[in-house]
Amino acid sequence: MPEVGRLGLNHQENIGLSQENEIRDRLVSSIYRRAAGIASLVVKQEREKGVDWDRRLDDVLTSPWTGYPAMLILLGIVFWVTSLGANYPSRLLAGALFWLQNELLSVFIASGSPEWLYGFLILGVYRSLAWVVSVMLPPMAIFFPLFTLLEDLGYLPRVAFNLDHFFKCAGTHGKQALTMSMGFGCNAAGVVACRIIDSPRARLIATLTNNFVPCNGRFPLLITLSTLFAGAMGAPATIIGLILLGVTVTLAVSWLLSRTLLRGVPSSFTLELPPYRRPDIGRILVRSFLDRTVFVLMRAVSVAAPAGGLTWVLANLETAGNSLIGHSALWLDPLGRQLGLDGFILLAFILGLPANEIVLPILLMSYTAAGSMLEVDSLSTLRQLLISHGWTWVTATSMLLFSLLHFPCATTLWTIRKETGSWRWTILAALIPTAVAVVVTLSFAQLVRLF
């Protein structure tokens, strides 16, 4: 708008300034001088009381030598406590919920209701809900408060600080370290957080790669499977390995994108490291339970109930001597086998598109509904169920890898559509991770086969 602008420009010339930056610099330095002047009058710093703990902590937590090991140890403790602590309440919950299932079943049978009715309601809807609650609730109820604790302490920006260097090398914005950390909570939230990145190029890279860190919805699957197949001691190492892989893939794909589709140079930014704060334990418990645990659980429950019913129907509608689920799984099986999985697992990932939380429940539903009516009431019988379907550590690892790297859930895709305003980027956001997941699991399965 040159006309109005001229009003200002005329006067810039009048005072002998042609550069707008020069004016701004003079304004800003006046403001800073005044702020410093006032602060020197009103702020009194008494003699430093004791040790500066913030600085001492930062010397360790953000040093190039000890920063990374400290990060791994802290994460390790979080996952170790989670997988160790989740086992027992999980068994109790499963025991109670499946006892109730049998009671409900006998009530239905005694009242003479038709098989399809109690099959759909109890073996479909109720059983998948029981799975979601008993498998997901305990690890979430332990993991989320611990994670919120780290956030409240002020540790997450330190993680971003430690990782900044890598993101710069990958040719993207350092703030991506922050949006990636948000992705650990929820990828949809991580995608929204990408707004803090100014450069449209770097924002797109962060949006397209956010999915490579496991979100709340996927952590229960990761924790459960690694506890089953690596034990309480091996699980933390497994999960940390997966997270490191996720971060590596994030960086690799970001690097690739910044060299191909989204070329450009990284811009700089200021990251303020907040002071460490004494966390408010009561508030953490309440907030992490209400905001995260209940939120994720309710989302899972609301998707799992219809999905459970649908899975039961698919598993019990027979054509040509096999159920619909059997047909689909059989059809997907060759591809699944190549990836170290099977048809049922691949089907569960596809049916789980609405929410990652229900992938494992759907898988268990289709395993149990399609024949083996094994009573599953604890984690160890869960392990037997999987093994009876031909699972080995290779299957478990492949599923973990696929879960970590595959397409984002429908909510995240919808958020990406809204944020980017383009179907093209949304489709790429689904295709890129899927391609990566297929390549990685395929290579893993083929490598194992070689040895």
Add this chain to the structure above:
Amino acid sequence: MVRASSLDLQTGMEEPGPSDSGLSPDPVIALVGNPNTGKTTLFNALTGLNQHTGNWPGKTVSLAQGSLRYRGKRFGVVDLPGTYSLLANSPEEEVARDYLCFGSPNATVVVTDATCLERNLNLVLQVMEITPKVIVAVNLIDEAQRKGISIETGRLAEELGLPVVPISARLRRGLPLLLDRVDDLISGRLTTSPRCVRYDPQIEEAIRRIQEELPDLGEISLNPRWLALRLLEGEVALLEKLRARLGNNLVTLCSKAN
């Protein structure tokens, strides 16, 4: 997970100020401050809403809105994204500045961090150039005490010409006093006399001359001194927004300029 209604950054502002919404005449309090000074904590403490707070800068990118009841009156509260300045270098700064300019909140609370007051004062000084209806909340006063920092709030109020209230949003200390001041300010029982930054003589002279030439902006109540400063800087984005809002009045503004 932003729970309260949030406004879209891209599509521009749909501020809930009293000027726009004929339906809700509740006075509006805006919370503004540097990142990670506890604005969201204060917002939650005031409104009872449960925005997720995080100990990291840049959590709030959009505006969160809530309301509160005090002395039997209802107030709207708007939590602005954390920003170091109002120079509109980033989306956060632009959202915050545009809201203060065009959303015309009835009172603006600048939330400052007592442990690094100097840096926070830069923002206070910029906010009071836009509007005189400013209250300075010195937050994290408990943390400052632990670090052996004390703030002479009386002296600070004198220097700024604004009410200053020490608070701890986390421990909910000082909030009634803060709300008293806000209510006084909105109802007109309290007036401020901000002592804005004086620039070097050359710039002051330019400001004075531009102000003389400024036309009447109609219902847009922008502080003329602040507008003159922005014109002097030749800020294009702001001028575009002004044009969108002024419509016909722009003609006068342009003709006066020539």
